[in-house]
Amino acid sequence: MKTNFxxxxxxxxxxxxxxRDDQTRMGCLNLMVRVGSRDESPDQTGFAHLxxxxxxxxxxxxxxxxxxxxxxxxxxxxxxxxxxxNYYLTFxxxxxxxxxxxxxxxxxxxxxxxxxxxxxxxxxxxxxxERYLNQPYGDAWLELRDLAFQVHPYRWATIGKEISHIEQxxxxxxxxxxxxxxxxxxxxxxxxxxxxxxxxxxWVTRWFGDLEPSGxxxxxxxxxxxxxxxxxxxxxxxxxxPALYMAFPMPGRASEDYHAxxxxxxxxxxxxxxxxxxxxxxxxPMFSDLNAYVTGDMDPGLLVVSGHCAxxxxxxxxxxxxxxxLYKIANHGPIQDELNKSLNQIxxxxxxxxxxxLNVAMNLCYFEYLSQAGDLDREIEAYRKVTxxxxxxxxxxxxxPERASILRYLPNExxxxx
Amino acid sequence: xxxxxIQRSRRPLPEETATLTWDWPQPWNHxxxxxxxxxxxxxxxxxxxxxxxxxxGFWFEQNFMSTRLMTRMLSEGTLQRxxxxxxxxxxxxxxxxxxxxEAEHTSATLLVLDRFLPQVWPLFLExxxxxxFRPEELQSIIRSKIQQWHIESQKLxxxxxxxxxxxxxxxxHPESRLSxxxxxxxxxxxxxxxxxxxxxxxxxxxxxxxxxxxxxVVPGLIRDLQRTFPLPVVDSTSWTxxxxxxxxxxxxxxxxxxxxxxxxxxxxxxxxxxxxxxxxYHGLKILVTVLGGYFGSRLMQNLREDLGLTxxxxxxxxxxxDHSLMTIQSELSAGSEGLALEQIRFEMxxxxxxxxxxxxxxxxxxxxxGQLMAGLDGSLALIDRYWDLESYDLGxxxxxEYLRTLNEISPAKLIELAAQFLxxxxxxxxxxxxxx
Numbered sequence: 001m002k003t004n005f006x007x008x009x010x011x012x013x014x015x016x017x018x019x020r021d022d023q024t025r026m027g028c029l030n031l032m033v034r035v036g037s038r039d040e041s042p043d044q045t046g047f048a049h050l051x052x053x054x055x056x057x058x059x060x061x062x063x064x065x066x067x068x069x070x071x072x073x074x075x076x077x078x079x080x081x082x083x084x085x086n087y088y089l090t091f092x093x094x095x096x097x098x099x100x101x102x103x104x105x106x107x108x109x110x111x112x113x114x115x116x117x118x119x120x121x122x123x124x125x126x127x128x129x130e131r132y133l134n135q136p137y138g139d140a141w142l143e144l145r146d147l148a149f150q151v152h153p154y155r156w157a158t159i160g161k162e163i164s165h166i167e168q169x170x171x172x173x174x175x176x177x178x179x180x181x182x183x184x185x186x187x188x189x190x191x192x193x194x195x196x197x198x199x200x201x202x203w204v205t206r207w208f209g210d211l212e213p214s215g216x217x218x219x220x221x222x223x224x225x226x227x228x229x230x231x232x233x234x235x236x237x238x239x240x241x242p243a244l245y246m247a248f249p250m251p252g253r254a255s256e257d258y259h260a261x262x263x264x265x266x267x268x269x270x271x272x273x274x275x276x277x278x279x280x281x282x283x284x285p286m287f288s289d290l291n292a293y294v295t296g297d298m299d300p301g302l303l304v305v306s307g308h309c310a311x312x313x314x315x316x317x318x319x320x321x322x323x324x325x326l327y328k329i330a331n332h333g334p335i336q337d338e339l340n341k342s343l344n345q346i347x348x349x350x351x352x353x354x355x356x357x358l359n360v361a362m363n364l365c366y367f368e369y370l371s372q373a374g375d376l377d378r379e380i381e382a383y384r385k386v387t388x389x390x391x392x393x394x395x396x397x398x399x400x401p402e403r404a405s406i407l408r409y410l411p412n413e414x415x416x417x418x
Numbered sequence: 419x420x421x422x423x424i425q426r427s428r429r430p431l432p433e434e435t436a437t438l439t440w441d442w443p444q445p446w447n448h449x450x451x452x453x454x455x456x457x458x459x460x461x462x463x464x465x466x467x468x469x470x471x472x473x474x475g476f477w478f479e480q481n482f483m484s485t486r487l488m489t490r491m492l493s494e495g496t497l498q499r500x501x502x503x504x505x506x507x508x509x510x511x512x513x514x515x516x517x518x519x520e521a522e523h524t525s526a527t528l529l530v531l532d533r534f535l536p537q538v539w540p541l542f543l544e545x546x547x548x549x550x551f552r553p554e555e556l557q558s559i560i561r562s563k564i565q566q567w568h569i570e571s572q573k574l575x576x577x578x579x580x581x582x583x584x585x586x587x588x589x590x591h592p593e594s595r596l597s598x599x600x601x602x603x604x605x606x607x608x609x610x611x612x613x614x615x616x617x618x619x620x621x622x623x624x625x626x627x628x629x630x631x632x633x634x635v636v637p638g639l640i641r642d643l644q645r646t647f648p649l650p651v652v653d654s655t656s657w658t659x660x661x662x663x664x665x666x667x668x669x670x671x672x673x674x675x676x677x678x679x680x681x682x683x684x685x686x687x688x689x690x691x692x693x694x695x696x697x698x699y700h701g702l703k704i705l706v707t708v709l710g711g712y713f714g715s716r717l718m719q720n721l722r723e724d725l726g727l728t729x730x731x732x733x734x735x736x737x738x739x740d741h742s743l744m745t746i747q748s749e750l751s752a753g754s755e756g757l758a759l760e761q762i763r764f765e766m767x768x769x770x771x772x773x774x775x776x777x778x779x780x781x782x783x784x785x786x787x788g789q790l791m792a793g794l795d796g797s798l799a800l801i802d803r804y805w806d807l808e809s810y811d812l813g814x815x816x817x818x819e820y821l822r823t824l825n826e827i828s829p830a831k832l833i834e835l836a837a838q839f840l841x842x843x844x845x846x847x848x849x850x851x852x853x854x
Binding site for chain 1: 421424426427429430432433434435437461462463464465493494501502505506508509510511512513514529530531534555558561562564565566568569571572573574679680681682712713714722723724726727728729749750751780781782784785787788789791792795796797798
């Protein structure tokens with residue numbers, strides 16, 4: 001698999017990645033800003049995400065971002081993670097220069113006033129309630145992050161640690177945040193479409209070239225100390241079933257060990273033949289659903305196993321059953337056949353991902369942020385280098401009780417359908 | 419500092435106008451014309467996608483929930499292989515297989531790397547034609563479904579959505595029937611076999627094959643399909659099909675479902691509209707977009723951007739063969755549902771009274787053309803569009819007609835449609851949230 005792309009860096013530090021795709025009639029623009037919730041202060045959490053909302057409030061020369069985007073036939077949106085904020089736009093291919101004009105104006109000259117801030121604070125508070133507070137187990141990630149991290153800013157979620165942080169955000173704080181992080185040297189621009197590099201470079205220089213770099217160099221984030229004992233938290237309430245979340249610290253996305261960690265979770269729960277699904281959901285039904293996954297964070301993150309207990313199964317028995325599976329992979333590892341299965345699934349997913357131009361542009365930006373865009377094409381090789389013994393060794397190192405953070409939801413007796 | 423040489427206030431002009439053309443899956447002519455098969459020989463990546471669709475779905479089942487459980491159980495083992503063996507083989511070759519049961523059709527989709535087709539295609543056919551429906555696996559699935567039901571039933575959107583269906587559809591309509599744990603518990607292996615016999619037969623089956631190598635593999639696929647599904651196995655029309663054309667217009671109403679510990683209110687509202695095959699449908703689709711179908715819609719602007727009552731509000735059209743359902747949905751701050759509903763009705767009424775400005779209409783038209791273009795870009799998107807239409811016995815002409823409507827319909831015609839179809843006093847509304 002080879003993604004042919006070109007890379008340029010403007011004098012102001014903006015990185016441009018262009019993948020020419022002559023098969024499509026659509027253009028895709030992806031703009032990744034190197035700022036996420038890990039860059040927030042502990043008493044002002046949720047800022048990166050709130051700011052993402054504010055970036056749709058118009059800019060100096062384009063009062064309504066959405067109206068222009070829609071008038072060019074574009075679909076657009078954005079998301080924020082712990083590590084980054086990502087804006088994207090797909091549009092009929094001839095509209096690329098309009099898209100660059102539109103995007104550069106809000107990145108360089110956003111108009112953020114008190115009214116826009118007040119409105120978006122309300123909107124984000126409703127999002128907080130809708131996604132995290134107003135559904136069963138919705139607060140799991142607020143709780144789990146707080147339990148698993150003690151010093152690193154991954155200890156709060158992108159939505160923020162608490163609603164009051166969003167409600168108390170001031171215009172001055174928001175403007176200071178913009179000046180520091182929303183500058184071309186903090187941005188990676190990915191473009192996919194039927195475009196000529198020289199033309200794209202000229203347009204990007206025209207519209208982004210006069211934006212001022214911030215020169216901000218991020219301090220390294222506080223390293224999380226090695227856990228020294230099992231951490232537990234239980235929540236009792238009107239939950240429909242007991243639920244279990246087990247988190248183990250693991251290396252960051254750029255680490256050499258990342259792929260082995262990811263393969264641990266693939267062997268455990270990728271596909272219907274995986275160990276956890278087949279063993280603990282179907283053959284010995286301890287859970288109604290059970291998954292293992294990695295958070296894939298840039299700094300050391302988490303390997304997580306989570307699920308809801310099956311009817312009539314106690315949370316203790318369910319947790320013990322998971323530990324048995326974790327001990328198995330830590331002691332015996334996977335067999336080569338299991339790894340081959342995961343590798344073919346990963347390859348199929350990567351190939352499918354390449355059919356979508358926006359996905360390609362986004363991945364190029366992400367790998368550039370991690371280290372270099374070309375690593376995108378080396379992903380499958382990185383996975384193929386991992387041996388069963390390496391997976392076993394990583395599992396043995398990571399999946400120990402003294403490294404675990406365990407969050408359990410316990411239904412009130414009258415609510416328990418188990 | 420902005421570069422004064424760049425006139426940022428002036429929007430650049432696109433170099434050329436986007437042209438909207440597309441390829442379309444073509445019928446594959448073969449000796450006895452069975453099964454009906456279309457081919458799209460397109461794509462850059464070494465992937466093959468095969469879809470099989472049957473023209474019956476869960477609305478026509480004799481035992482409630484049997485169709486959905488039957489399709490779920492197709493990936494739980496065959497007469498030749500138990501579930502662990504079958505899933506392990508599919509996963510080994512990186513195949514992605516999905517079975518789904520919708521109201522009016524049932525489908526199976528295979529996505530696989532070209533080089534693994536010989537390994538995965540027989541497994542795909544085996545699951546469809548020789549499912550085992552072993553009781554032990556069925557019980558595991560039922561337990562899991564019941565647990566998921568209990569979790570879902572705690573969500574406000576679930577409660578409001580169920581209430582809305584009961585308000586919209588008469589009691590004899592299959593859509594008015596709401597699932598409960600006892601419905602899952604009542605399902606037996608015999609029910610699954612019966613649903614399988616009636617739904618997944620050769621009758622009413624059609625197929626699409628898509629990928630850069632599609633034409634090379636189709637002859638072999640046809641041979642296998644004819645051998646696996648000889649004509650006719652059973653006449654699926656023996657399942658009674660309700661005449662759904664005669665749905666009485668639902669009575670306008672607002673019903674509230676209380677949930678003690680809720681922090682928000684979920685709002686669901688609906689109107690019953692003509693089906694996708696109706697000549698007015700294109701205009702109605704445009705109308706729904708203006709009302710709540712995109713970021714800049716009237717409802718998003720009013721409820722989210724101006725009033726800050728919600729994270730999101732949307733309106734959309736759900737299509738069935740005999741009608742369509744226009745729905746509005748939002749999760750709102752508690753206590754604001756009265757104001758929100760007032761504003762929803764206001765915006766519906768306004769569309770029937772005031773002409774869209776040239777500016778707004780131009781924006782919506784461009785947005786919808788962009789959406790159409792994106793929906794026809796790439797082989798996987800094209801196949802999705804093909805099935806969107808084939809399910810209603812519509813073809814490529816529908817897209818040309820839609821494009822023509824987008825180019826020609828006037829704001830005056832839209833106001834006329836809104837006055838006829840967006841009547842605020844006909845709205846059926848269900849809300850769920852904390853008691854006052």
